[in-house]
Amino acid sequence: MGMVPLALPSGSSQARFNQGGAAQLINCYLSPIGEEGKVKNAIYSSDGLQGFCFLQGVASGLGCRAGIVLDGALYVVAGISLYKITASGDQTLIGSMSISTTAPVFMERNRRVPADIAIVCDGLMYYCRSDVLTQVTDSDLLAPITLAFSDGYFAITTAQNKWQIGSIDDASAWDGLDFATADGDPDALIRIAALQAQFYLFGEKTIEVWQDTGNADFPYSRAFVIPIGLLASNSVATVAETFAWVAHDRTVRLLGSGDSAQVISTPKVEADIQEIEDPSTIRAASWSARGHTFYALTCPQWTHVYDTRMQKWHERQTYGRKNWRIAFIVQFGTKLIAGDADTGALFEMSPTFKDDAGVPLVSSVIPPTVHAFPQRVTHNALYIDVQRGVGTGQGNPQDVDPELMIEWSHDGGETYKTQRTIKLGQQGKNLTRVRTHRLGQAPENGRVYRFSWSAKVDRALYAVSADLEMDAA
Numbered sequence: 001m002g003m004v005p006l007a008l009p010s011g012s013s014q015a016r017f018n019q020g021g022a023a024q025l026i027n028c029y030l031s032p033i034g035e036e037g038k039v040k041n042a043i044y045s046s047d048g049l050q051g052f053c054f055l056q057g058v059a060s061g062l063g064c065r066a067g068i069v070l071d072g073a074l075y076v077v078a079g080i081s082l083y084k085i086t087a088s089g090d091q092t093l094i095g096s097m098s099i100s101t102t103a104p105v106f107m108e109r110n111r112r113v114p115a116d117i118a119i120v121c122d123g124l125m126y127y128c129r130s131d132v133l134t135q136v137t138d139s140d141l142l143a144p145i146t147l148a149f150s151d152g153y154f155a156i157t158t159a160q161n162k163w164q165i166g167s168i169d170d171a172s173a174w175d176g177l178d179f180a181t182a183d184g185d186p187d188a189l190i191r192i193a194a195l196q197a198q199f200y201l202f203g204e205k206t207i208e209v210w211q212d213t214g215n216a217d218f219p220y221s222r223a224f225v226i227p228i229g230l231l232a233s234n235s236v237a238t239v240a241e242t243f244a245w246v247a248h249d250r251t252v253r254l255l256g257s258g259d260s261a262q263v264i265s266t267p268k269v270e271a272d273i274q275e276i277e278d279p280s281t282i283r284a285a286s287w288s289a290r291g292h293t294f295y296a297l298t299c300p301q302w303t304h305v306y307d308t309r310m311q312k313w314h315e316r317q318t319y320g321r322k323n324w325r326i327a328f329i330v331q332f333g334t335k336l337i338a339g340d341a342d343t344g345a346l347f348e349m350s351p352t353f354k355d356d357a358g359v360p361l362v363s364s365v366i367p368p369t370v371h372a373f374p375q376r377v378t379h380n381a382l383y384i385d386v387q388r389g390v391g392t393g394q395g396n397p398q399d400v401d402p403e404l405m406i407e408w409s410h411d412g413g414e415t416y417k418t419q420r421t422i423k424l425g426q427q428g429k430n431l432t433r434v435r436t437h438r439l440g441q442a443p444e445n446g447r448v449y450r451f452s453w454s455a456k457v458d459r460a461l462y463a464v465s466a467d468l469e470m471d472a473a
Contacts, residue, residue, distance in 0.1 A: 001377070004465065004466050004468050006465065006466055007368045008367050008463070008464065011314055012313050012315050013268065016268075016271065018414055019412035022369065022409075026314070026365075027315070028364070028365060029044065029310070029312075029314045030307070030310050030312055031044050039385075043460065045363045045459035049338060050350070052347055054345050055078045058078045058081070058343065061342060062079040062101055063078065063342045064077075064078045064344065064345070067328055068330065075128065077105045079101070081099065082119070082133055085346065099121050100124070102122055104146075107119050109149065110154060110170070114130045116169075118149070119147075120144040120146065120147035124136075136172055136174070138174045140174045142156065142164050143159060144157070144158060144164075145158055146192050148193050148199060149194055150195075150212075153165040154171055155199055160181075161182045162179050162189075164178055165179075165220070179218075180220065184222060184225045187203040188204050189201055189203050190229075191230055193238075197212060198212075198223065202245070206228070207225070207230070209223045209259075226261060229247060230247065232282040233280065234284060235283070239254065239293060239295045239308060240288075244306070264306055264311070265313075266313055269304050272302050281299045283341075285328050285329045286329070287330075289351075291309060292307050292308070293307075298341075300322070319360045319362060326341065326347075327339045335350075361456075362453070362454045363459055364451065365451045366413060366450050367448075369447065370448075371444070371445065373444055375444060376442060377441070377471060379439035380468065382439065382465070384434040386424065388424055388432045389428055390427075390459075391424070391425060395456075396456075399455050400427075403421040403455065405451070405452040406451055408449050408450070410442060410448075422435070422436055424455075449464075
């Protein structure tokens with residue numbers, strides 16, 4: 001066989017059973033270089049985290065729950081309280097009201113001056129105006145479950161498939177007659193969201209789209225119905241000027257033009273969703289960075305991330321956990337701020353950070369299985385085109401003289417029994433050869449390699465070639 005270029009994964013696309021394929025990208029993703037590059041695409045490390053501020057008084061295990069930016073400040077519901085955070089990380093506790101911890105938090109702002117930030121949680125609504133937090137006590141307000149804002153109106157969902165709008169640009173005033181019923185199909189109403197001056201009413205099996213038509217009695221009329229429902233209320237997120245969500249059939253959908261809803265999930269993502277007994281544990285976050293827009297789905301067992309630019313999935317994991325610790329991400333000035341789901345920590349997220357706020361950020365690339373079934377293959381050597389000479393020059397020894405970890409598996413990636421480390425080159429040593437020899441024989445079902453980095457250095461993988469020798473069957 002001689003020298004053979006190995007296929008690198010474009011995303012995570014495991015088969016139902018690992019022996020059918022175990023390709024994964026964990027804490028890294030594919031990104032284009034261009035036609036003139038040495039390769040068209042490279043695999044880069046996911047952005048790391050650095051501490052931005054820690055919200056005082058947040059009980060352990062409650063964490064950051066929702067955030068929104070208003071007039072140069074970041075407002076965050078963490079634990080049972082509302083906080084205001086400045087660009088320099090200074091924090092102020094707003095009010096003394098306790099927000100329930102037994103339901104998701106929804107936050108939206110309106111257009112008034114000064115603006116209202118509306119907060120809905122567990123059947124109650126609050127609004128923050130001029131940094132004063134007040135509960136909405138208008139007797140005409142129905143018990144709110146979810147919240148959205150569009151075209152001057154706050155809108156809520158409530159029981160019995162009803163949804164209600166408030167007074168124009170006023171979170172505190174509600175009219176008991178300004179409600180409608182999502183009854184295009186007899187399915188339960190789960191969530192409301194807004195996009196392009198329209199409200200989307202997500203039901204169990206359908207989505208009703210309502211548009212502002214200026215009617216005197218109730219300004220909204222149903223425009224059309226999308227025959228796809230919603231499984232997980234917290235999975236709805238705005239992604240690249242459209243919506244993504246976990247649909248009632250346990251696929252992940254991306255809203256297209258009109259009433260189309262494209263399936264973007266892979267069989268592995270769908271299988272993982274299928275195993276979740278409580279869909280309310282699934283939450284979504286979305287953000288844009290370096291020309292990519294990402295949509296992350298997290299539950300206690302995993303975090304899958306969809307890259308709309310490459311149309312591929314990868315995975316995120318916090319060291320020592322099965323999932324990613326982040327609850328939400330907001331653009332705050334020039335910074336991406338990420339809220340910790342378990343504590344009051346707010347992080348800045350950036351590719352310039354090489355770990356997760358002091359916790360190792362381990363990036364792993366698992367290529368497709370190398371095989372020549374039904375023949376065995378001897379692996380004489382691997383040659384790895386990776387970013388070299390990346391040592392930090394100072395600091396921890398593993399960062400000054402960083403290494404690439406190589407492991408392999410003969411059972412489809414179920415277990416990895418061998419590990420080698422290869423030097424990536426100290427600072428400035430850009431001609432370091434990254435290679436290893438005498439890798440032994442693989443069985444007829446093939447070999448799965450895993451390449452991993454944990455040092456706090458620049459990480460990029462461009463290509464891998466193997467010196468292979470076909471053995472007699």
